[in-house]
Amino acid sequence: MPTCAPIGTALLTPTEMAEADRLTIESGISGWQLMSAAGRAVAGVAAEMVALPGPVACLAGPGNNGGDAYVAAANLREQGFAVRVFALGDPERLAGDAAFARAAWNAEIEPLAAFEADQFSLIIDGLFGAGLSRALDGEVANCVERANACRTPILSIDLPSGVAGDSGVVLGTAFKARRTISFFRAKPGHRLEPGRSLCGEITIRPIGILPDVLQTIRPRTFDNDPNLWGRALRWPADAGHKYDRGHAVILSGGASKTGAARLAANAALRAGAGLVTVFSPASAVLVHAAHLTAAMIKRCEGASELDTHLADERLNAFVLGPGFGVGAKARDAARLILEKARALVLDADGITSYADDPRALFALAREAGKKASETRLVMTPHAGEFKRLFPDLASSEGAKLEQAREAAARAHSIVVLKGRDTVIAEPGGRAAINSTGTPWLATAGTGDVLTGMIVAQLAQGTPAFEAACAGVWMHGKAAEAFGPGLIAEDLAPMLPKVFGDLARLMDET
Numbered sequence: 001m002p003t004c005a006p007i008g009t010a011l012l013t014p015t016e017m018a019e020a021d022r023l024t025i026e027s028g029i030s031g032w033q034l035m036s037a038a039g040r041a042v043a044g045v046a047a048e049m050v051a052l053p054g055p056v057a058c059l060a061g062p063g064n065n066g067g068d069a070y071v072a073a074a075n076l077r078e079q080g081f082a083v084r085v086f087a088l089g090d091p092e093r094l095a096g097d098a099a100f101a102r103a104a105w106n107a108e109i110e111p112l113a114a115f116e117a118d119q120f121s122l123i124i125d126g127l128f129g130a131g132l133s134r135a136l137d138g139e140v141a142n143c144v145e146r147a148n149a150c151r152t153p154i155l156s157i158d159l160p161s162g163v164a165g166d167s168g169v170v171l172g173t174a175f176k177a178r179r180t181i182s183f184f185r186a187k188p189g190h191r192l193e194p195g196r197s198l199c200g201e202i203t204i205r206p207i208g209i210l211p212d213v214l215q216t217i218r219p220r221t222f223d224n225d226p227n228l229w230g231r232a233l234r235w236p237a238d239a240g241h242k243y244d245r246g247h248a249v250i251l252s253g254g255a256s257k258t259g260a261a262r263l264a265a266n267a268a269l270r271a272g273a274g275l276v277t278v279f280s281p282a283s284a285v286l287v288h289a290a291h292l293t294a295a296m297i298k299r300c301e302g303a304s305e306l307d308t309h310l311a312d313e314r315l316n317a318f319v320l321g322p323g324f325g326v327g328a329k330a331r332d333a334a335r336l337i338l339e340k341a342r343a344l345v346l347d348a349d350g351i352t353s354y355a356d357d358p359r360a361l362f363a364l365a366r367e368a369g370k371k372a373s374e375t376r377l378v379m380t381p382h383a384g385e386f387k388r389l390f391p392d393l394a395s396s397e398g399a400k401l402e403q404a405r406e407a408a409a410r411a412h413s414i415v416v417l418k419g420r421d422t423v424i425a426e427p428g429g430r431a432a433i434n435s436t437g438t439p440w441l442a443t444a445g446t447g448d449v450l451t452g453m454i455v456a457q458l459a460q461g462t463p464a465f466e467a468a469c470a471g472v473w474m475h476g477k478a479a480e481a482f483g484p485g486l487i488a489e490d491l492a493p494m495l496p497k498v499f500g501d502l503a504r505l506m507d508e509t
């Protein structure tokens with residue numbers, strides 16, 4: 001099995017980043033050194049975006065984000081660019097490192113009201129970064145809207161001003177940047193929508209903060225990439241056989257709703273489950289038989305037949321929901337599977353079946369987890385399904401990361417809250433934000449395929465959080481590999497390429 005770096009790529013909230021600064025400064029590197037490095041890095045990216053002599057506008061706010069902008073302005077001037085600085089508030093009131101930075105600029109500072117966006121070849125946004133504390137309004141909001149309305153490219157320092165670093169939520173209004181440069185590690189706001197889209201291309205540069213500080217900070221949020229879960233992923237053993245790779249079961253709906261189960265079944269096989277069986281009502285067995293080849297089919301009419309089949313302990317991971325139908329039959333199936341502490345991916349109708357009594361599901365998940373000493377339930381809701389089980393959490397606007405985290409703790413399960421910025425959260429508080437995928441994934445049946453990719457990892461014995469993360473990542477990578485024109489059936493055939501790339505990536509790390 002390939003090996004991979006043990007820790008994930010951490011995403012730091014503004015509070016954690018401030019702690020990283022503090023610990024670094026404590027170790028002997030000054031705040032001014034950090035700001036100088038940050039400002040120089042900003043100037044470097046700016047010089048990639050605009051030809052000499054510019055002109056370049058630097059917008060400087062009242063805190064250290066503004067400090068970075070003054071350093072960048074001075075550096076660009078040294079390179080020969082024509083630079084004008086526009087400040088929000090009274091620059092005489094800047095304190096600490098930002099006051100040093102203003103002194104280093106040592107030239108005219110104009111008020112923000114004098115800034116005219118269309119007179120420049122580049123705008124550097126140094127109004128607010130990690131210290132954003134409230135909605136943009138008045139003069140600042142007006143300036144942002146004027147800049148967004150013209151075609152001048154914007155380079156944002158740390159975050160587009162107006163985007164909250166911990167959630168990606170827009171407070172009032174925000175710059176729409178062509179590029180964003182941030183330092184040391186990215187923040188959740190760089191990955192979560194709408195922040196992610198407003199950042200444009202993101203560059204993360206080291207500025208002298210020592211990675212060791214992460215041992216003290218112990219971040220809980222990560223990029224969903226193989227650094228996080230690669231070591232935990234099961235690969236076929238050299239002398240292994242198919243039973244070593246688990247037996248996944250997909251529960252099918254009735255005769256007119258069988259496609260979803262087959263999408264999941266084929267994806268589960270391609271994603272590495274040793275065996276896959278579709279449990280089908282009698283009325284749908286022949287429909288499946290006409291389409292399935294490597295996947296097996298077994299009649300399963302209802303609770304008592306399912307109970308009988310569950311006596312076979314090799315059936316270790318299940319998908320329930322896609323095309324299954326909403327109601328007591330789904331609840332009975334989920335209960336039987338979780339009572340036997342088998343791994344369960346619950347999606348679509350399976351989730352909706354618990355809309356009236358989510359706590360019954362959470363209790364089953366808690367007991368299954370206790371019995372197996374590991375999380376057994378993975379839920380894969382989109383925003384609408386999430387709201388059915390967690391109406392109170394869904395009403396807290398925009399804070400997707402915290403919603404998923406809270407839901408996972410409450411439901412004793414892995415919650416995969418889907419979207420362009422899918423969040424995967426576990427009950428213990430660890431969460432990952434996914435960035436793979438393309439807009440073409442917004443098409444019928446792709447969610448069914450995702451359940452197959454996750455159940456395949458569960459069947460092989462990968463722990464539930466890592467199984468969900470890996471499934472989500474692969475799903476996105478498969479879409480990227482296929483490109484435009486994608487439909488759900490195209491995803492599983494891309495997995496051989498995705499696994500090949502993954503193996504190479506992990507060999508390199």
Ligand SMILES: NC(=O)C1=CN([C@@H]2O[C@H](COP(=O)(O)OP(=O)(O)OC[C@H]3O[C@@H](n4cnc5c(N)ncnc54)[C@H](OP(=O)(O)O)[C@@H]3O)[C@@H](O)[C@H]2O)[C@H](O)CC1
Binds near residue numbers: 137140
């Ligand atoms: N390790 C690093 O990443 C480093 C980053 N650096 C840069 O520092 C900033 C963070 O600096 P900070 O001073 O903490 O915060 P900001 O500059 O982002 O903003 C704080 C000031 O802005 C005022 N504020 C906040 N929101 C608004 C608003 N909506 N309207 C008006 N004014 C606002 C805030 O006022 P308060 O009243 O809330 O106090 C502050 O005055 C980081 O983003 C990086 O760019 C360092 O250079 C080096 C290390």
Ligand SMILES: [K+]
Binds near residue numbers: 127158159160161
């Ligand atoms: K900014």
